[in-house]
Amino acid sequence: MNRTDRLYALVEELRAVSPRPRSARWLAGRFEVSARTIERDIAALQAAGVPIWAEPGRTGGYVVDRARTLPPVNLTPGEAVAMALALHRLGGTPFAAAAGAALRKLVAVMPAADVAEAHRLAGRVHLIGDGPVMPVPAAVADAVAAGRVLRLTYADRAGADSVRDVEPLGYLGNARHWYLLAWCRLRDGLRCFRTDRISSVRPLAEAVTRELHPGDLDIPHERVRPLSLV
Incomplete structure (x- = not known):
């Protein structure tokens, strides 16, 4: 599994068990990577605006706020590219950063295969x-x-x-x-x-x-x- 697919799968794993936490070690075993890699992935998701936090303690781990995330979205790859192109035109406006964050949230909950196809189309x-x-x-x-x-x-x-x-x-x-x-x-x-x-x-x-x-x-x-x- 490449990193992009793993990031989306991480969000879905945490959504599925929320509000229960998942530890970095458990997630590392689930995705067959190191705990350090999981920690870097979580940090990247948090920087992108995904509401994930860490609960301390022996039974703690990472938790995602279901109320502030979306379930998988039936957005087609073409629709995702269309949104990216429309939001591209907001560059330089006061809403450019918010528009980019909104698109990232939608892409984060698309099925991994659709995300890969959307990136392929956008690259063209x-x-x-x-x-x-x-x-x-x-x-x-x-x-x-x-x-x-x-x-x-x-x-x-x-x-x-x-x-x-x-x-x-x-x-x-x-x-x-x-x-x-x-x-x-x-x-x-x-x-x-x-x-x-x-x-x-x-x-x-x-x-x-x-x-x-x-x-x-x-x-x-x-x-x-x-x-x-x-």
């Missing part, structure tokens, strides 16, 4: 500045999560249409537009397709096997900000 969204506010066609918005090759009808700058089979890999947003980052089989390379120039989309049966790596974007790293759930 790249923003220049605050990103655009213009809408994206639904079929394109679902492309990366669906993991299927798409057949696009795409207009170039002059308005001439071409049909492209592409492997959707991620999204890029600047101040004006959203782009679908995809491997274009016609051009045999990575291309950015402006979503307002895509006039039709048809998913094909073939699954996408390529991955987008940070170095694939021909944009200075200091200009691109990856979307984060934390």
Whole structure:
């Protein structure tokens, strides 16, 4: 179990037995790590705002406040990424810190598999500045999560249409537009397709096997900000 999954599982373990405590040694045995690792994990959860405290004594241990935590939430990975993107726009406002804390609380009670998928999707969204506010066609918005090759009808700058089979890999947003980052089989390379120039989309049966790596974007790293759930 990786650390992210363990943090979420720790919260759920403590919620399940609250108000009874669980000792660091018991939790260490449960998650097959050292007691020192559990103590570091608990400290990280407390720093993130999870209401966990330590009860002293021979039968003491860590306790979570059920009244101030949430049970597992049926938030889909896509919904979690959508919330992260919406909250991203609060940066610089008086509510930015509170918004980030709210998202962390929701992510902390999502099932571990959904959290992993949400992080995977968020890692494929790249923003220049605050990103655009213009809408994206639904079929394109679902492309990366669906993991299927798409057949696009795409207009170039002059308005001439071409049909492209592409492997959707991620999204890029600047101040004006959203782009679908995809491997274009016609051009045999990575291309950015402006979503307002895509006039039709048809998913094909073939699954996408390529991955987008940070170095694939021909944009200075200091200009691109990856979307984060934390």
